[in-house]
Amino acid sequence: MGRNEGNAPMNIFAEIRELILTTLDQMVTAGDLPEGLNFDPITTEPPRDAAHGDMATNAAMVLAKPAKMKPRDIAEALAGKLAEDARITSADVAGPGFLNLRLAPGVWQAIAKTVLTEGTDFGRGSLGQGQKVNVEYVSANPTGPLHVGHTRGAVFGDALASLLDFAGFDVTREYYINDGGAQVDVLARSVYLRYLEAHGQEVAFPEGTYPGDYLIEVGEALKAKVGDAYLDKGEQFWLEDVRAFSTDKMMELIRSDLKALGVEMDVFYSEKSLYGTGRIEAALEDLKSKGLIYEGVLEPPKGKKPEDWEPREQTLFKSTEHGDDVDRPVMKSDGGWTYFAPDIAYHYDKVQRGFDMLIDVFGADHGGYVKRMKAAVSALSGGTVPLDIKLTQLVKLFKNGEPFKMSKRAGTFVTLRDVVDQVGPDVTRFVMLTRKNDAMLDFDFDKVLEQSRENPVFYVQYAHARVASVLRKAAEAGITADDATLAAADLSLLDHESELGVLRKLAEWPRLVETAARTNEPHRAAFYLYELAGDLHGLWNKGNEVPELRFIQDDAATSQAKIALARSTAIVIAAGLGILGVNPAEEMR
RNA sequence: GGACCAUUAGCUCAGCUGGAUAGAGCGCUGCCCUCCGAAGGCAGAGGCCAGAGGUUCGAAUCCUCUAUGGUCCGCCA
Numbered sequence: 001m002g003r004n005e006g007n008a009p010m011n012i013f014a015e016i017r018e019l020i021l022t023t024l025d026q027m028v029t030a031g032d033l034p035e036g037l038n039f040d041p042i043t044t045e046p047p048r049d050a051a052h053g054d055m056a057t058n059a060a061m062v063l064a065k066p067a068k069m070k071p072r073d074i075a076e077a078l079a080g081k082l083a084e085d086a087r088i089t090s091a092d093v094a095g096p097g098f099l100n101l102r103l104a105p106g107v108w109q110a111i112a113k114t115v116l117t118e119g120t121d122f123g124r125g126s127l128g129q130g131q132k133v134n135v136e137y138v139s140a141n142p143t144g145p146l147h148v149g150h151t152r153g154a155v156f157g158d159a160l161a162s163l164l165d166f167a168g169f170d171v172t173r174e175y176y177i178n179d180g181g182a183q184v185d186v187l188a189r190s191v192y193l194r195y196l197e198a199h200g201q202e203v204a205f206p207e208g209t210y211p212g213d214y215l216i217e218v219g220e221a222l223k224a225k226v227g228d229a230y231l232d233k234g235e236q237f238w239l240e241d242v243r244a245f246s247t248d249k250m251m252e253l254i255r256s257d258l259k260a261l262g263v264e265m266d267v268f269y270s271e272k273s274l275y276g277t278g279r280i281e282a283a284l285e286d287l288k289s290k291g292l293i294y295e296g297v298l299e300p301p302k303g304k305k306p307e308d309w310e311p312r313e314q315t316l317f318k319s320t321e322h323g324d325d326v327d328r329p330v331m332k333s334d335g336g337w338t339y340f341a342p343d344i345a346y347h348y349d350k351v352q353r354g355f356d357m358l359i360d361v362f363g364a365d366h367g368g369y370v371k372r373m374k375a376a377v378s379a380l381s382g383g384t385v386p387l388d389i390k391l392t393q394l395v396k397l398f399k400n401g402e403p404f405k406m407s408k409r410a411g412t413f414v415t416l417r418d419v420v421d422q423v424g425p426d427v428t429r430f431v432m433l434t435r436k437n438d439a440m441l442d443f444d445f446d447k448v449l450e451q452s453r454e455n456p457v458f459y460v461q462y463a464h465a466r467v468a469s470v471l472r473k474a475a476e477a478g479i480t481a482d483d484a485t486l487a488a489a490d491l492s493l494l495d496h497e498s499e500l501g502v503l504r505k506l507a508e509w510p511r512l513v514e515t516a517a518r519t520n521e522p523h524r525a526a527f528y529l530y531e532l533a534g535d536l537h538g539l540w541n542k543g544n545e546v547p548e549l550r551f552i553q554d555d556a557a558t559s560q561a562k563i564a565l566a567r568s569t570a571i572v573i574a575a576g577l578g579i580l581g582v583n584p585a586e587e588m589r
Numbered sequence: 590g591g592a593c594c595a596u597u598a599g600c601u602c603a604g605c606u607g608g609a610u611a612g613a614g615c616g617c618u619g620c621c622c623u624c625c626g627a628a629g630g631c632a633g634a635g636g637c638c639a640g641a642g643g644u645u646c647g648a649a650u651c652c653u654c655u656a657u658g659g660u661c662c663g664c665c666a
Binding site: 043052071100181182309312328331334336338366369371391439440442451453459462508514523530534537538543550 | 594601604
């Protein structure tokens with residue numbers, strides 16, 4: 001496709017793949033290959049071992065069987081034609097039928113120019129094609145400050161949202177406020193106790209209330225608002241008002257927690273708004289019309305044997321029709337909704353808002369809800385809207401190598417604030433993304449602040465800062481080094497193997513974005529940045545022994561070429577950190 | 590009893606949705622600075638990818654079973 005128009009390539013891997021496909025088409029036309037072959041499985045990727053070349057394709061191997069030909073024959077015919085392209089300097093058949101391509105240095109050198117021209121938009125992809133995707137994350141109960149578990153979910157969800165945005169999706173970041181259940185009654189009662197306390201009364205916090213200090217100020221605020229109006233009054237008199245007052249206060253707290261982490265939501269969606277508005281009923285009516293709602297009795301769970309188990313007839317959702325293990329109750333035996341019912345309505349609403357794709361980010365303890373939610377969305381959307389649920393595993397906190405879980409503010413758990421106050425939002429975010437979401441994460445307060453290669457945050461930031469330092473030095477030396485000038489530099493001077501290595505790494509960025517977005521795995525960006533930073537540090541260190549590799553040289557033209565490489569690396573690092581929500585550092589202190 | 594997730598170097602973890610001789614950091618071993626680019630650098634050792642089957646040109650990756658660890662399991666949130 002003419003996406004390239006002779007300019008430097010956007011994604012060199014896709015570029016070469018296109019070349020391969022058109023070449024194969026020509027071979028089909030010429031009768032060298034049978035018609036009707038499926039080219040989809042053909043890939044172009046960097047070989048594991050750089051000695052094999054710059055790029056490898058499996059084309060011959062995946063076509064061999066359907067074409068009823070030997071892979072090596074296809075590979076050799078293809079190699080001959082590919083070698084005619086100016087971008088390809090050699091095409092060798094290897095192993096069982098791999099085709100190893102070596103690309104002209106100019107192809108790699110052009111990458112730097114592209115990066116300098118496009119800036120941090122380099123790698124911005126078309127994968128999403130403007131599809132609307134809803135990413136729901138955090139969604140913590142409005143009963144207290146966010147803790148470490150929420151922090152990981154918040155960072156993950158936010159980075160995922162940014163990643164998808166970068167990959168070309170139209171992203172909505174959403175928070176579901178669980179303000180409809182019994183837990184907000186507990187909150188209201190706890191705040192009422194603090195309110196009494198604010199009036200000088202001695203209070204005890206019985207089992208089933210929230211004793212955290214963070215409610216003291218809420219009790220005082222309530223006193224400031226209503227004075228002594230609720231003293232010596234029954235619950236029926238104040239509960240509703242205190243509940244609304246308290247959840248508002250808690251959401252203020254949560255929003256400010258999120259802000260401290262640099263997370264901003266587009267939509268806060270209230271569970272309560274689903275009640276009494278006919279929306280739960282409407283969602284269930286939709287399921288009912290599909291024959292998925294019935295009255296029935298569930299089997300007791302085996303092996304668990306609750307003592308007070310007795311069979312009861314309930315309204316059930318036939319989630320087994322959509323992949324769940326058992327059907328799920330939507331209505332309690334007393335006629336009230338289960339927690340699942342508003343969840344269904346909420347996702348029904350998301351489907352109706354026209355999203356092409358839904359993503360929920362839950363803590364690992366919600367693993368049991370994955371199948372039923374997927375079943376619900378599948379049923380509600382008629383299978384047209386995919387729901388991906390990402391679970392974030394536990395975070396284990398360490399200090400001085402010792403595990404701990406105390407908190408000054410909340411009394412019971414370590415809060416998001418505890419973490420951000422100690423290490424800052426940038427470090428918090430990056431470290432939370434140095435593990436894939438479904439693996440446990442160790443978070444050591446001392447190690448994350450260490451300045452060494454062991455610490456990826458520092459290592460990546462340092463690479464960016466080093467480039468900033470080069471630019472400062474260049475300015476002192478009177479070398480013009482703005483991006484436009486650098487983009488026009490003679491990049492053919494970047495012919496050393498170490499320099500080409502960095503350029504190849506930069507060329508992988510668009511491809512990495514695509515893969516990470518397709519799998520909903522933002523951590524891949526963090527690992528990529530660590531590798532890219534490593535390449536830059538490696539080049540820098542080589543400058544110790546090989547003076548020609550230093551970025552600032554005697555003549556301006558050479559310097560500008562070298563600086564162009566450094567600067568484009570910094571741009572990609574900045575773009576990557578942007579996705580992770582981390583600010584790139586201009587200097588290390 | 591069941592579901593989901595994990596299991597890769599001594600340790601902590603990647604592995605680009607099936608590719609070639611499985612990678613990184615730490616640790617270990619051995620080299621390398623009389624500040625001008627060592628808050629380090631280079632090289633090396635270290636692996637039955639938990640185990641057993643299967644799928645195919647080809648498996649750490651997909652399927653089945655087993656083992657170990659974690660999370661969860663009517664109406665709670």
